[in-house]
Amino acid sequence: MWLELKDVVRRFGRLSAVNGLSFELERGAIGCLLGPSGCGKTTALRCIAGFEPIDEGTIRAQDRVLSRPGSVLPPEERRVGMVFQDFALFPHLTVEENVAFGIAHLARDARRRRIDELLEVVGLAHRRSQYPHQLSGGEQQRVALARALAPQPDIVLLDEPFSSLDVELRERLSVQVRCVLKQLGATALLVTHDQQEAFAVADVVGVMRDGKLEQWDTPYELYHRPATRFVADFIGQGAFLVGEVVSPTQVRTELGIVQLNSAGTWRIGQRVDLLLRPDDVIHDDNSTLTAEICARVFRGAEFLYTLRLASGAEILALVPSHHDHAIGERIGIRLEPDHVVAFERSEP
Amino acid sequence: MSAIAGELSGLRSHRAAQAKSFALLFVLCLPALVPLAAVLTAMLTPETEIWAHLARHVLPGVLGNTLVLVVGVSLATAVLGTGLAWLTATCDFPARRFFEWALLLPLAVPSYVLAFIAVGFLDYAGPLQSWLREVFGSSSWVPPIRSTGGVICVLTLSLYPYVYLLARSAFLTQGRRAQEAARTLGMSAFKAFWRVVLPLARPWIVAGTALVAMETLADFGAVSVFNYDTFTTAIYRAWFGMFSIDAALELAAVLLAFVLVVFVLERRSRAKLRFTTTRDVSHRAPRVELRGGRAFAAAAVAALIFALGFLLPLLQLAVWAITRARMDFDARYVGFLWHSLLLASSAALIIAAASLVVAYMERRHSSLALRTLVRGATMGYAIPGTVLAVGILVPIIGLNNLLQDLLARWFGDAAPSVLLQSTLLTVLLAYFARFLAVGFNPIESGLNRITPRIDEAAMSLGVGGVGLLRRVHAPLLRTSLVSAAILVFVDVMKEMPITLIARPFGWDTLAVRVFEMTSEGEWERAALPALVIVLVGLIPAALLTRRGEHVA
Numbered sequence: 033m034w035l036e037l038k039d040v041v042r043r044f045g046r047l048s049a050v051n052g053l054s055f056e057l058e059r060g061a062i063g064c065l066l067g068p069s070g071c072g073k074t075t076a077l078r079c080i081a082g083f084e085p086i087d088e089g090t091i092r093a094q095d096r097v098l099s100r101p102g103s104v105l106p107p108e109e110r111r112v113g114m115v116f117q118d119f120a121l122f123p124h125l126t127v128e129e130n131v132a133f134g135i136a137h138l139a140r141d142a143r144r145r146r147i148d149e150l151l152e153v154v155g156l157a158h159r160r161s162q163y164p165h166q167l168s169g170g171e172q173q174r175v176a177l178a179r180a181l182a183p184q185p186d187i188v189l190l191d192e193p194f195s196s197l198d199v200e201l202r203e204r205l206s207v208q209v210r211c212v213l214k215q216l217g218a219t220a221l222l223v224t225h226d227q228q229e230a231f232a233v234a235d236v237v238g239v240m241r242d243g244k245l246e247q248w249d250t251p252y253e254l255y256h257r258p259a260t261r262f263v264a265d266f267i268g269q270g271a272f273l274v275g276e277v278v279s280p281t282q283v284r285t286e287l288g289i290v291q292l293n294s295a296g297t298w299r300i301g302q303r304v305d306l307l308l309r310p311d312d313v314i315h316d317d318n319s320t321l322t323a324e325i326c327a328r329v330f331r332g333a334e335f336l337y338t339l340r341l342a343s344g345a346e347i348l349a350l351v352p353s354h355h356d357h358a359i360g361e362r363i364g365i366r367l368e369p370d371h372v373v374a375f376e377r378s379e380p
Numbered sequence: 381m382s383a384i385a386g387e388l389s390g391l392r393s394h395r396a397a398q399a400k401s402f403a404l405l406f407v408l409c410l411p412a413l414v415p416l417a418a419v420l421t422a423m424l425t426p427e428t429e430i431w432a433h434l435a436r437h438v439l440p441g442v443l444g445n446t447l448v449l450v451v452g453v454s455l456a457t458a459v460l461g462t463g464l465a466w467l468t469a470t471c472d473f474p475a476r477r478f479f480e481w482a483l484l485l486p487l488a489v490p491s492y493v494l495a496f497i498a499v500g501f502l503d504y505a506g507p508l509q510s511w512l513r514e515v516f517g518s519s520s521w522v523p524p525i526r527s528t529g530g531v532i533c534v535l536t537l538s539l540y541p542y543v544y545l546l547a548r549s550a551f552l553t554q555g556r557r558a559q560e561a562a563r564t565l566g567m568s569a570f571k572a573f574w575r576v577v578l579p580l581a582r583p584w585i586v587a588g589t590a591l592v593a594m595e596t597l598a599d600f601g602a603v604s605v606f607n608y609d610t611f612t613t614a615i616y617r618a619w620f621g622m623f624s625i626d627a628a629l630e631l632a633a634v635l636l637a638f639v640l641v642v643f644v645l646e647r648r649s650r651a652k653l654r655f656t657t658t659r660d661v662s663h664r665a666p667r668v669e670l671r672g673g674r675a676f677a678a679a680a681v682a683a684l685i686f687a688l689g690f691l692l693p694l695l696q697l698a699v700w701a702i703t704r705a706r707m708d709f710d711a712r713y714v715g716f717l718w719h720s721l722l723l724a725s726s727a728a729l730i731i732a733a734a735s736l737v738v739a740y741m742e743r744r745h746s747s748l749a750l751r752t753l754v755r756g757a758t759m760g761y762a763i764p765g766t767v768l769a770v771g772i773l774v775p776i777i778g779l780n781n782l783l784q785d786l787l788a789r790w791f792g793d794a795a796p797s798v799l800l801q802s803t804l805l806t807v808l809l810a811y812f813a814r815f816l817a818v819g820f821n822p823i824e825s826g827l828n829r830i831t832p833r834i835d836e837a838a839m840s841l842g843v844g845g846v847g848l849l850r851r852v853h854a855p856l857l858r859t860s861l862v863s864a865a866i867l868v869f870v871d872v873m874k875e876m877p878i879t880l881i882a883r884p885f886g887w888d889t890l891a892v893r894v895f896e897m898t899s900e901g902e903w904e905r906a907a908l909p910a911l912v913i914v915l916v917g918l919i920p921a922a923l924l925t926r927r928g929e930h931v932a
Binding site: 081082083106107108109110111112113114116117118120121122123124133134136176179180182183185189 | 831833834836837838839840841842843844845851852855856
């Protein structure tokens with residue numbers, strides 16, 4: 033495997049910032065560690081880069097041991113590139129010199145070709161002789177990326193690479209960054225707390241909580257088949273609806289019988305929580321089921337309504353924005369779930 | 381199995397690297413720690429006979445003199461420095477912009493230079509009293525300059541800029557929020573100053589005053605001009621007059637105890653600086669525009685202090701230097717100048733390089749033990765030069781005698797004689813201990829401005845260790861390195877007691893020449909070397925004001 037973390041633990045005093053982290057990343061893949069602040073994702077990245085030692089487990093790249101308890105290959109010998117949150121460009125060097133920094137050992141011609149290629153890919157060929165402070169935030173970020181990629185590292189690490197940019201720029205740049213990484217065939221690992229970013233850039237995403245992975249999967253699977261309640265909560269929007277298992281693949285709810293995608297290990301008669309995404313709930317004037325609107329958020333193309341059911345439970349519905357209803361109105365709804373995931377009731 | 385061992389050979393232990401830098405740092409700390417240890421040992425093992433002598437004949441006068449001087453100078457500088465800082469930071473009056481930086485210029489005049497100019501000008505035989513006698517027939521009503529009041533005045537004029545500088549930055553960074561809050565709560569502007577502005581600035585004022593107290597305790601040149609006995613002059617006399625190493629050490633120990641008290645005071649008030657800074661620097665309060673008589677009074681006070689502390693002394697110095705230059709300027713002067721330049725530039729280079737190493741290691745492997753060592757190494761700035769010189773010479777003489785004994789045992793009468801104590805090494809070691817902090821502070825703050833991310837970026841690009849220093853830190857630190865070297869250079873040029881006590885025989889510098897001429901009362905002949913020292917001293921004053929404008 034190209035990059036492999038096995039049971040990695042990193043403690044700060046009594047706190048385990050990373051607590052048994054394991055995952056693998058294939059060559060050419062873009063991975064992402066996603067989680068709320070303080071979940072240990074940045075520490076994990078710093079362990080892979082070699083800035084932090086590890087207390088347990090191993091980190092390997094191409095079957096070469098990078099870190100194990102007590103000994104760490106120094107960062108400069110790891111062949112691991114890094115793009116920092118604040119970019120950390122060298123202020124005394126031009127764009128070109130920044131990119132050339134890590135490839136001083138190359139012959140002059142080879143170096144020049146490499147710089148030309150990278151600046152072309154990130155679209156900064158025309159700014160090569162300018163200094164970092166003369167560039168916009170987005171440009172600085174692309175220089176940082178080109179600089180990290182220049183020595184052809186085995187893995188590129190990106191630490192919250194878009195967080196210091198404004199929102200509009202983020203979306204555009206995240207697509208660009210993915211393009212650049214794919215074009216150069218780089219293997220990359222990104223760390224972020226923003227799921228839009230994670231989904232836009234990564235092939236595989238790991239949701240982290242308290243120093244551990246909750247799930248390591250494609251964005252699609254994370255959204256539609258969350259493995260844990262935490263992932264279901266953290267990824268996308270949704271609400272939980274109580275139901276009773278009536279057959280291995282069927283749950284009865286106040287909105288009717290819902291078909292489960294796969295048979296769980298549920299007992300008949302057990303009460304479960306079903307995850308309903310806002311797009312699983314369809315507005316249908318012909319439906320006999322109705323719900324009262326108790327909150328609404330206008331999102332341009334659609335409304336996100338919070339609906340109260342007869343039992344008092346609340347669910348979310350995404351409705352095209354020409355269906356403009358006031359708070360307090362009752363609208364007809366029906367369920368049209370693609371993937372239904374059930375979780376054990378958290379409270380009795 | 382062997383494959384794994386091969387893999388691991390590339391892995392390095394974090395601990396080993398840390399131990400190495402710890403050891404190196406410890407060696408760099410030695411020049412500051414050895415004299416402290418020597419003096420503390422003397423404190424703990426007092427020689428009763430010497431103590432009895434000191435207690436009867438030396439201590440009573442010296443103790444009283446030192447206390448009066450420190451208290452007097454501290455109070456006077458606190459009032460003068462704070463008042464001037466408040467005037468230039470919060471008020472507007474004619475020529476305010478000029479006085480803002482001009483009031484810093486007395487920093488360029490070493491206190492011993494100001495002292496001998498004051499004594500030379502105001503003494504019975506000086507130009508002022510001679511003129512008075514000529515015109516009025518008598519000058520007996522002029523108070524004697526060689527008095528406690530005279531020393532206090534001279535040291536106050538020379539040291540108030542420390543308080544001025546810190547208090548000014550306190551007033552400037554306070555912003556107007558606190559004042560405005562006080563006004564909305566019904567206080568008059570006058571009351572708000574006493575109840576809010578001044579208490580908020582107190583940690584700065586205390587820190588500045590503590591610096592002044594330390595400088596006063598350390599002062600040797602000015603008090604010797606006045607023949608005013610303090611610990612520093614007593615140590616010097618014990619060393620050269622009584623040839624009693626032990627007496628000098630005991631006196632140094634007592635002086636050190638005083639310094640430590642002030643040092644702790646200063647540290648504690650510095651720790652508070654952080655908490656009282658308000659963040660609304662951008663909303664600086666509009667200045668109070670002084671009008672009429674008040675504006676005139678403010679400008680007059682500022683002008684008077686500037687004239688007394690800088691302008692008039694410089695003029696008098698220039699006049700004396702010019703009248704004596706033709707007679708005094710000879711080959712020996714080239715020697716003094718050469719000695720001063722050589723010592724100052726080698727100290728500047730050594731200290732700048734060592735500071736870079738220390739600051740760099742502190743950054744790479746920050747741990748409590750390491751930071752404590754750095755503190756220890758830079759503490760020398762608080763220790764008076766006389767104490768440092770004696771504290772370094774004593775162990776070196778001990779080492780020298782040990783070596784000599786060993787050589788005598790091996791070679792018998794043919795043994796070569798060694799004299800470690802009369803080499804430049806001793807002087808440079810003492811300079812190193814005293815001025816490491818001067819070079820270290822600008823370099824450390826320069827290094828702090830480079831975020832750790834920059835280091836990590838370089839390392840992730842395969843550049844670490846020396847390469848990181850050479851390709852990233854050195855170019856980014858160039859300005860800090862240059863200003864560190866300049867500051868050390870100027871401080872060594874001005875330095876008097878260490879050079880006087882620890883220099884090899886005959887190695888006279890400009891400062892030593894000033895001392896020798898003033899101790900013979902030859903004020904005019906001291907003027908030429910003093911003028912050179914003052915002119916060199918203007919360089920950091922210029923740096924300081926330029927940086928001040930940057931901030932303001």
